[in-house]
Amino acid sequence: MNTNQGDTNRQVEETTLREFSAEGLPSINDEEFAAAVQPKNVQFIRDLCSDRTVGRFHWFESMGFVLQNGGNGELRCIYLVDHPHIELDLAFVHATIKHVGAKLVFAPYTVVVPFDEDYANSMSTKENSKPLSEPAPLGMEVA
Numbered sequence: 001m002n003t004n005q006g007d008t009n010r011q012v013e014e015t016t017l018r019e020f021s022a023e024g025l026p027s028i029n030d031e032e033f034a035a036a037v038q039p040k041n042v043q044f045i046r047d048l049c050s051d052r053t054v055g056r057f058h059w060f061e062s063m064g065f066v067l068q069n070g071g072n073g074e075l076r077c078i079y080l081v082d083h084p085h086i087e088l089d090l091a092f093v094h095a096t097i098k099h100v101g102a103k104l105v106f107a108p109y110t111v112v113v114p115f116d117e118d119y120a121n122s123m124s125t126k127e128n129s130k131p132l133s134e135p136a137p138l139g140m141e142v143a
Contacts, residue, residue: 018082018112019106019107019112020077020080020087020090020106020110020112021106021107022094022103022104022105022106025087025090025091025094026087026088026091027091028088028091028092028095032091032092032095033095035092036092036093036095036096036099037095037096037099041096042096042099042100044096045075045093045096045097045099045100045102046100048067048069048075049069049073049075049097049100049102050069051071053069054069054070054071055068055069055071056068056069057069057078059079060089060093063086063089063090063093064080064081064083064086064089064115065077065079065080065081065086065089065090066078066079066080067093067104068109070105070109073101073102073103074102074103074105075097075102075103075104075105076105076106076109076110077090077104077105077106077109077110078109078110078111079110079111079113080106080110080111080112080113081112081113081114081115082112082113082114082115083115090104
């Protein structure tokens with residue numbers, strides 16, 4: 001029985017994922033900081049950090065990461081797509097998190113996954129294939 005174990009091992013060895021830390025994120029400029037601390041962004045992060053939402057998470061789909069409320073003002077990055085643009089997106093959100101007095105934590109919680117260009121392209125194609133005039137469905141059908 002051939003399981004191609006050698007091929008699987010080579011694939012894993014070739015994939016090198018970066019480690020992330022809040023301190024290692026890039027700096028953002030004044031304009032980006034002003035956008036990060038807009039009232040709607042600040043309120044969103046405050047709600048995500050509140051005592052009543054401990055354990056809940058939010059999938060920042062277009063940015064490629066998931067943050068979970070770990071309690072005590074700690075937001076844990078529990079899922080992260082390894083892509084070059086992710087650091088700036090995280091820096092933007094990190095500025096908002098710091099502004100509200102919370103903390104962004106990575107290790108040991110973060111599962112870093114490699115960026116899959118084929119998957120991203122197929123998702124982009126699906127999103128762009130809908131006609132703009134098609135109305136969004138409202139409510140749900142009950143049998």
